[in-house]
Amino acid sequence: MKRLLLIFGFILASCSYAFAQQQYTVDGETYSLKTEVDGTIELLWNTIGEDYRYFIKKGNDIAELKNTRNDNGYSEEYKDVLRLFTKDSPGDIDKTKLTLASLRNYFRNYNKRVDPAYNDSTESIALKLRLGPFAGISNAIFTDNPTNASLLVVGADLELIDEVKLRRHSVVLRFKQTFENSDYKYNASQFSLNYRFKFVKSSTVDVFVNGKFVAYTHSSRDDLPNQNFGMPGEPEFFSKSGGDLSAPATFGLGADIALGNGQLFITYNDIVGLGVDSNGEFPIDLTVGYKFGL
Structure with missing residues (x-):
């Protein structure tokens, strides 16, 4: 348990490296923005609602980079804004896309052209935490479940993500509570450390593989058959509890599905396991929840 808490503490401490956000007023609206590229021109950005918003700042002038859609496609207004702010050394604006990676390259290349002393070695990250309570059912295939009973589970995911360099990856600390029922007197509290790889990544849906690699489980069972039942004073069943x-x-x-200001998430957990024995039943471990940013 101490080892798991130390790992989680390290993850939380990493959040202190997230870029500080500052308030900027653009066209009468105030935004909290992160600085992605500093220099003669600055690239500012943030996720506002469900959209990525990008801004350029030069001296005291600031403007939003937009690419609105019309009947003929996309307007690409951001290219005209880039030409206005970098007219002294415009570079290859036509090949610049309205994405964080493409804009980052353009801004850095411009800053190097106009300032020989410019240092672009700083790498940026944008760490965020998401909290997601969930509920579901499980047949606890990694236990001796004689009737293959389905049990209620509830819990929460605390997910650490980087929206810049590792957008397809995340680390999740999951707490999961399993409750007994009349068919199976088994209760368990589990903290686990998980890694997720999002092999489908879009603005509306992410689909991921989840790997659980470290877990602390404290469980109890109240219906273990007593082999000595029938002897004087011996109960038919006995209880056992412990942690591991x-x-x-x-x-x-x-899958994470964009919904409102957060995400609906569905997980099918513990489908296969390496280094752990199952009871041979078909795995049923489904949870549904809703996660939101902290």
Whole structure:
């Protein structure tokens, strides 16, 4: 348990490296923006609502970079803004896309052209935390579940993401509580450290593989058959409880679906496991929740 808490503490401490945000007023609207590129021209950005918004700043002048859609396609207004702000050394604006990576390259190249002393070695990240409570069912295939009973589970995911360099990757600390029912007197509290790779990544839906690599589980069971039942004073069943730190290496699938200011997420957990024995039943471990930014 101490090892898991130390790992989680390290993850939380990493959040202190996230870029500080400042307030800027553009066309009468005030935005909290991150600085992606500093220099003669500055690239500012943030996710506002569900959209990525980009801004250029030069001296005291600031403007938004837009690419609105019309009947003929996209207007590409951002290219005209770039030409206005960088007319002394415009570079290859036509090949610049309205994405963070493409804009970052354009801004850095311009700054190097107009300022020989410019240093662009700083690498940027944009760490964020998302909290997602969930509920679902599980047949606890990694336990001795004699009737293959389905149990209620509730819990929460705390997800650490980087929206700049590692957008397809995230680390998740998951708490999961399993509750007994009349068919199976099994309860368990589990903290686990998970890694997610988002092999489908879009503005509306992410689909990912989830790998669980470290887990601490404290469980109790109240219906274990007593082999000595029938002897004087011996009960028919007895209880057992305890905790265990393990490296289960179990894998599942999931999806994040943009909804409102957060994401609806669905996970099919612990489909297969390496280094952990199952009871041979078909795995049923489904959870549904809603995550939001902290």
